[in-house]
Amino acid sequence: CYSDPGYYRAEFEKYDVAGEMEYYRGESISLDSLSQVIRQTMLYLRGRRENLIVETEINGKMQEFYQPEEKSHMADVRRLFLRALVLRGMAILSCLAILGSLILFEPERAVWDLSRSFTLLCLLLLLLSLAIGALMLCDFTKYFTLFHELFFPQGNWSFDPRESRMIVMLPENFFLDTALLCFFAFLLLLLLPSVRYLLWKRGDHKAPPS
Secondary structure, three states, rough: OOHHHHHHHHHHHHHHHHHHHHHOOEEEEEEHHHHHHHHHHHHHHOOOOOOOOOOEEOEEEEEEEEOOOHHHHHHHHHHHHHHHHHHHHHHHHHHEEEEEEEHHOOOHHHHHHHHHHHHHHHHHHHHHHHHHHHHHHHHHHHHHHHHHHHHHHHHHOOOOOOHHHHHHOHHHHHHHHHHHHHHHHHHHHHHHHHHHHHHHHHHOOOOOOH
């Protein structure tokens, strides 16, 4: 969902971000302007633009949206984001290397071993995801704060909505919605292969000989 501009616009409408901007800061900014800001922000976080100098129309004038303190925090977010993308790429390459090795050296057992290992991993991640989801639903604010204290120890992540456009545009409830959407999508991806494997195993399929 993080790459879908329509998702952000829907969230802006849901939480009346334009109205909140008027309430907290006395500024008039349209949904189109907010959408343009978040598009440029995501390009920055994904390493596709070098800076976060983003101008948009505020109170009828072109102004820079982000303040220096907000840019500092977003630079830290960008580093974390890019590291996560690198880790994802390494995980995919590792899986492809394991797949290639199995097919090359043990072609008869490759499908069985991969299916079993993948399913066990899915079941483990499923249990872990359910535990994280339960904690998140019990007290999202607590674990949202803990996440920031852990990954941004320099403390530049807390903002006052009267002074920060960024925190008005991206309130905590936005992150709750995003976390829940990612959680349920991930849960579905894990659940489908797990159920399929368990049903297949009930058919008394046995591993091929070593």
